[in-house]
Amino acid sequence: MFGGYPCTAWFDVGDLSGDGPDDLEGLDASAAHVANLLSTEPANIKLGIGGFSMGAATALYSATCHILGKYGNGNLYPVNLSAVIGLSGWLPCSRTLRNQMEGSIQAVRRAASLPILLCHGLGDDVVAYTHGEISAQALNSVGFRNLTFRTYNGLGHYTIPEETDEVCNWMTTRLGLQG
DSSP: OOOOOOOOOOSSOOOOTSSSSOOOHHHHHHHHHHHHHHTOOOTTTTTTEEEEEEEHHHHHHHHHHHHHHHHHTTTTTTOEEEEEEEEOOOOOTTTHHHHHHHOOOOHHHHHHHEEEEEEEEOOOSSOOOOHHHHHHHHHHHTOOSSEEEEEEOOOOSSSHHHHHHHHHHHHHHHHHHHO
């Protein structure tokens, strides 16, 4: 579902403004699908999630599940994430994140140490730049201190080599990978 219409999508999206309801069931199912894929990796592997547009929203939602230790439905989140990347996306459930984190010292610690890279183009006409910017601000305001937000002038709802290079360099640095 997308906007209530049948289609192939990670979850249903009706309104990105933050005023509409979030598809918690669909978000949980998408985050669980990705976590299940990652859970088959060896224990000594650094795991990360990244995506573009709805994939970025799924990655950011997964990041919040990781730091809270559970999905929105209360089931335990099974994966230890080392990094999250979101390109031209937004943070679902941002309105409720602060309340969920209150009183959880462990969630605050996890949030402070989880590296997140968000990239967004000023010319994005599908997921407006302001949604990316507001998402970065929301994450920062609840304690995600290892967050990088990159803006690209003239970039629409697509990627460019400069952005891809930024992602590669960021991953290499943050995860201690060999170039």
